[in-house]
Amino acid sequence: MASGIIFTSGHTWKQQRRFGLMTLRNLGLGKKGLEHRIQEEAHHLVEHFMNERGDPLDPFFPLVHSVSNVIAAVVFGHRFSIEDKNFHQLIENNDYLVKHEPSISEISKADPDSTFDEDNLVQTIFDLFLAGTETTTTTMRWAVLNMVAYPDVQERVQKELDAVLGPSQLICYEDRKNLPYTYAVIHEIQRYSSIVAVAIPRQCVKDTMLQGFPIAKGTIILPNLTSVLLDPEQWETPRQFNPNHFLDQDGNFVNKEAFLPFSAGHRVCLGEQLARTELFIFFTNLLRAFSFRLPEGVKEINTEYMLGGALQPHPYKICAVPR
Numbered sequence: 067m068a069s070g071i072i073f074t075s076g077h078t079w080k081q082q083r084r085f086g087l088m089t090l091r092n093l094g095l096g097k098k099g100l101e102h103r104i105q106e107e108a109h110h111l112v113e114h115f116m117n118e119r120g121d122p123l124d125p126f127f128p129l130v131h132s133v134s135n136v137i138a139a140v141v142f143g144h145r146f147s148i149e150d151k152n153f154h155q156l157i158e159n160n161d162y163l164v165k166h167e168p169s170i171s172e173i174s175k176a177d178p179d180s181t182f183d184e185d186n187l188v189q190t191i192f193d194l195f196l197a198g199t200e201t202t203t204t205t206m207r208w209a210v211l212n213m214v215a216y217p218d219v220q221e222r223v224q225k226e227l228d229a230v231l232g233p234s235q236l237i238c239y240e241d242r243k244n245l246p247y248t249y250a251v252i253h254e255i256q257r258y259s260s261i262v263a264v265a266i267p268r269q270c271v272k273d274t275m276l277q278g279f280p281i282a283k284g285t286i287i288l289p290n291l292t293s294v295l296l297d298p299e300q301w302e303t304p305r306q307f308n309p310n311h312f313l314d315q316d317g318n319f320v321n322k323e324a325f326l327p328f329s330a331g332h333r334v335c336l337g338e339q340l341a342r343t344e345l346f347i348f349f350t351n352l353l354r355a356f357s358f359r360l361p362e363g364v365k366e367i368n369t370e371y372m373l374g375g376a377l378q379p380h381p382y383k384i385c386a387v388p389r
């Protein structure tokens with residue numbers, strides 16, 4: 067039988083999803099706890115790039131390290147050092163999670179309706195890790211790649227950051243309100259890269275009429291998120307990277323109903339708030355400290371995606387030049 071959050075439905079899904087959300091909340095999501103964790107990881111990330119002294123690097127490993135450490139803090143209660151062999155194993159082989167046998171007080175044999183058994187615990191941890199690591203890392207890889215591909219956008223972000231933030235000021239998610247251009251760029255990165263092309267499948271529970279289309283009970287539905295994120299009726303230049311999609315004429319940030327990279331409804335991404343906070347804090351810290359450029363002699367960068375579970379960029383190397 068399926069366990070965890072992503073692959074379940076009905077009672078198990080409800081209980082495990084509620085547990086996942088509660089755990090994130092208890093650990094400070096929406097309060098300051100998890101934000102501190104992200105700020106600390108952003109600090110390590112900047113330090114790691116700084117040590118490369120502007121030499122060509124593939125940002126994948128430092129990014130996945132930072133993103134994983136935020137989730138590790140939630141599910142294991144500690145962060146990994148970048149040299150940690152276990153951490154490398156974790157990244158390469160998610161078996162690590164299954165071998166771990168945590169036991170917590172939620173596991174109850176007394177309640178016959180309880181889904182809090184070890185299978186569900188392991189799978190829920192696995193789900194949070196998988197769903198939280200791959201997606202956020204891939205979005206950050208697109209973020210860096212797009213800054214190299216659109217240097218004028220990068221420059222404008224940096225100008226805004228320099229005008230609003232002090233050079234060593236701790237950046238909070240709250241600062242997005244004073245950084246409309248930067249915030250619009252992050253949204254455009256998510257829209258344009260559309261990394262989760264298709265959301266989790268649904269099954270129709272009763273005969274339904276939807277906008278004139280009959281959908282029979284039992285039909286499996288695949289929500290196509292890319293079709294919304296690239297919809298020509300919703301976006302001025304759907305197939306061009308254009309931060310103006312999220313700005314009004316006065317340069318204020320505007321949210322768009324069709325901005326659905328986290329999907330919508332009961333299954334909406336459970337980590338949306340966490341992911342938004344991570345993307346903002348990692349992106350602003352990196353762009354304040356570095357300009358991303360092509361390595362010497364390299365003329366262009368591949369901005370096509372590779373088809374897979376998530377739409378990922380091709381592996382690439384860039385230089386993080388300290389500003």
Ligand code: HEM
Nearest residue numbers: 071072197198201202262265266328329333335336337341
């Ligand atoms: C940029 C980063 C992220 C993106 C674009 C993203 C996107 C999505 C999407 C599209 C879904 C499917 C929703 C649906 O079928 O309607 C989803 C589900 C999910 N996400 Fe995320 N996600 C991100 C980050 C995270 C993080 C950081 C976590 C960890 C806490 C997380 C945990 C989950 C879980 C557990 C589900 C399954 C929810 C369910 O089945 O009820 N995600 N995410």
